[in-house]
Amino acid sequence: MKAKTLGLIHTSATLVPVFQNLCTQYLPDVKVFNIVDDSLIKDVIARNELTKLTSRRVVDYVGSAEAAGADFILVTCSSIGAAIEAAAELTGVPVLRVDQPMADLAVKTGKRIGVIATLPTTLGPTSDLVKRRAILAGKEIELTSKLCDGAFEALMSGNAAQHDEMVAKALIELSAVVDVIVLAQASMSRVVDGLSEEQKRIPILASPALAIQHIADLLK
Structure with missing residues (x-):
């Protein structure tokens, strides 16, 4: 049987090793x-x-x-979600936007869903996706969107500690009013690893692992 091939499309080179590690773990027999x-x-x-x-x-x-x-094609940037969906209609193989499995899990997990981002260009598309996946699932949700204003700029200027501190504060505040939190950007997932169990009192979902696990299930 011919080995399957996964094409990954990124808008940041920093995501290549992240997804390579996930593919090694969940898709060992798939060419990438x-x-x-x-x-x-x-x-x-x-x-x-x-x-x-x-x-x-x-x-x-x-x-x-x-x-x-x-x-199978996975596009790993949430900000270009609308273009990914348009591309899927023109392509002969399955095309997935990285945040769709995360959005589906969030809709299944709770009614009050929080979406957090450090860029407004990502917050909007991910929030819109969650709303549409909820409608598709026939579920009513309450969506709370939160922008960590200035965190992305801090990260880009080399101040990762400030970025992490701002995102952590926003996550803790948001977790008090929602049932589940969706990270609109993969770059924020490392902040979750630094939170205590008490601070992580609700599920906080990141897209990379969920997307690769979803593809692994589909390719079985």
Whole structure:
């Protein structure tokens, strides 16, 4: 039986080792290749929106991954979610946005769902996705979105400690008013590891592992 191939499309090179480790753990028999272009997310941040031109480039990358032999394609950036969904309609193999399995689990887990991000360009698309997946599941939810304003800038300027402190504070505050928290960006998941069990009194969901586990289930 021919080995399956997974194509990963990233907007940050820092995510390559993260997903490589997850693929080694959950998809040991699957071939994996990466396409990386950080200009996609830089354009979204600079323009504060996902433009038609950037969307078209995302669609092109998904098409390139299919042409390269991918049996399944995962796009690991939440900010370009709308373009990923458009690409899925034009592609002959399954295409998944990284935050969909996380959104589905959040909807199953509780009614009061919190979404947290350090970028407004990610907060909006992830919040919208959670709402739509809830409608699809036929479940009423109460959504609370929280932006850690300034945390992303701190991280980009090399002040990881300030970023982590701001995100941790926001997570603790949000956990008091919701049943489950969704991390809109994979970069925030390491902050969760630093919280005490008392501070993590509700489920806090991160997208990378959930997405790879979902693909592993589908490819069985």
